Amino acid sequence: MEYKNLNVKRNYQRAIHRQRRIILILCACISVACIVVLSMLIRSILNDRQDIPKSSSANIITTSDSTSQTDVSPSESGIASTSPSSSLTAEERESFRVNLEAALSEKMASYSGRYSLCYLNLQNGEAIVINGTQPMVAASSIKIAYNTALYQKIESGEISPDDVLAYNADAYPTGDFEAGTGTIQNSANGTEFTIKDTSSLSIRISDNCATNMILRRLGGIDAVNESFMKPISQEVDYRSSVSYTDYRGVAQSGRHRTSAVDLAEFAQKLYELYNANPTTYQPLIDDLSNTEYSWGVSAGVSSESVVAHKVGFNSAYGVNNDVAIVFGIEDYALCIMTETGDDATAKANIKDLAAMIDAFIISCNR
16 A cells, blocks of 8 residues: 555656656747847847938938927917928929919809909918909908907007907997897897907807907907008908999999908918917917808818818808918918809809819928
């Protein structure tokens, strides 16, 4: 009995030793394999380093910085411009621009009604103007000028965005009431709004009463025209009566007309002010970039661009307009004004014209 137990014990010990040897052999094999793989990785890294030119590190940093600027919206960065990466020569670029202008002219000539366009590249000075100085009904697109004038006063310290305005329910120009777009018209007389909120309503929902409250605070429409609008651009003096023939062939005469060039240059002025002082003008850019109106220039440009724009429409004159600052691969101002009497067609055509310009910008930076 003791003999049998001894054999069992010996057999058990032998099995334990065999398992230990197997485990040691496996560990040794794994260690060798790890050493081989690690050696290969180190050799590969050293070879890659030898193949990199000395200047490549600077190029990598530049590429990274450029990418971060392109991917950040104006609201996040406070910087309005990005750096284009066009490899075209000046002659090639100008040839493309001439072709674009011809295509836009042909397209606009095929439309029924009156169309005018002004494109201003805000980084290289490039421009396209087609019927850009003819008188057109401004409608609410002119509110971009009023609100820029307001923010200039905020920048100078003459007005605080927290100042309060009380709504005067009397009809404009005695009071602030004006029917049409907006919500303040439904407010009780004396209802108070901050300057910032009033401006936001004027831009985001095109509130007419809010706009009249702003004009009253600025000293009236003539004061804004003389001190802000005319020094920037006066192809068509907004406060002088002009005569022209409308899209129906009917003679028209009146004030509150402007031009695509005037509106584009008002947008350019805002862009310059924003670049110089992004902190002050950021709320206005944000409002223009977040209006309740999705049609216009913004419908035709790349979804990666940020479009700060102000539409205007007036059914009595068959008008649909949009003036925009496009923050994208290249920043540019674009104003397209229309008289057609057909809202759907006008909006579709504005979208198509904007898409042609945006495609040009993209193709120049490939």
